[in-house]
Amino acid sequence: MDLTPSPEESALRAEVRAWLHENLPWEYGKGLPPRFDTLDEEVAFGREWQAKLAGGGWVGVTWPTEYGGRGLGPVEAYIITEELARARAPELVGRIGINLVGPTMLAHGTPEQKARWLDQILSAGEIWCQLFSEPGAGSDLASVRTRAEKVDGGWLLNGQKVWTSYAQFADWGVCLARTDPAVVKQKGISYLVVDMRSEGVEVRPLRQITDETEFNEVFFNDVFIPEDRILGPENNGWHVANSTLSHERGSNPRQLVIHAQLIDELLRLAQQEGVYDDHRIQQKLAEAFVEVRLFQLHNWRTISRLSKGLEPGPQGSMNKLWWSEMSKRMHDTVMAVLGSAAPLWRGASENPGDGTWQRSWLYYQASSIWAGTNEIQRNVIGEKVLGLPREPKPAARR
């Protein structure tokens, strides 16, 4: 693997950096993104920022030019994401659309579907959510019970989803629903597009340990889905869903930069809190430094595969497993540095960061759950990378 950037790659890095210098809503390299009191304000800001980014041509860069992308390769996309994270640009508010729905639609959508939806995904004119998990179907996603019954001109959708991030802001959702209960579970699922403003859709926000309500329960009560709102053929949804899930793993330059920045911030915090010379803290800081470096190598290995036209493959599970475990350990180090301030929350006196660190610690506890739990990643690595015997499966269910 040759890691020397080509002249074109260096030029692209300079171009995105120059654009950010001009267009970031705060001073590049100095200011920080605003802190919002409510999720509504954060989402409104995120929509504006994504529209601006899309206008500059920095969103969906690997998508074909005919659909508003730039037809760039994985290395270029990696460089752009890295530069955005370095500038501390917020994560895209429409990331589910950009990272999951758009690529799935490009692979499985009809020309009419692409023309209708992709443009609005790029600009965050419309926001999407992922209606996959259910109370009884998370890791074992093929057990979904939400059902869609065929009616004149489409389907009637009934059931419940859970952990649906941003459903309260979403215009559209991609939903796995059972369209044939009589066959083996993977074979009777369809991949439907739900208008989140339709009659019969009820969204109930769930309050998280961070005191935020990013994800929701979603209930469907006789929701009519017109017949052109399906991606791929009826009962072929499991295949389409796997296309979506494959985009959840792989390289993650954003998390790489965020954690490299976290080390710098940790060093400053340790100095400020007077524990910089404590050898136990120094040991943890050194470990964090090595772990971030190793994560960079995991990322580069994946990007090298992608640039050869290969899929991230089961090795992508290594990246997810590594960064989430690394992140949790680093956040534990933050708490060790904070010492007696660790259990404090916003508004408390003598709490460096006024709860930001504590919020971050709580938030990253979920990193070993979303996009496939770490136990599942370990199963994938054991079975598909190391060739170990398969985990015993519970008796097959329909």
Ligand SMILES: Cc1cc2nc3c(=O)[nH]c(=O)nc-3n(C[C@H](O)[C@H](O)[C@H](O)COP(=O)(O)OP(=O)(O)OC[C@H]3O[C@@H](n4cnc5c(N)ncnc54)[C@H](O)[C@@H]3O)c2cc1C
């Ligand atoms: C912050 C966050 C955002 C999310 N956003 C969305 C979203 O937008 N849309 C969406 O559809 N979902 C979303 N999810 C849901 C997420 O995909 C699921 O939580 C995840 O797939 C795990 O499913 P589960 O919660 O049902 O746990 P379960 O699958 O019930 O697992 C419970 C425990 O059992 C373990 N386990 C399960 N099966 C096995 C096995 N075969 N071998 C070993 N251990 C096993 C798991 O690792 C876990 O520890 C989100 C989750 C989080 C935390």
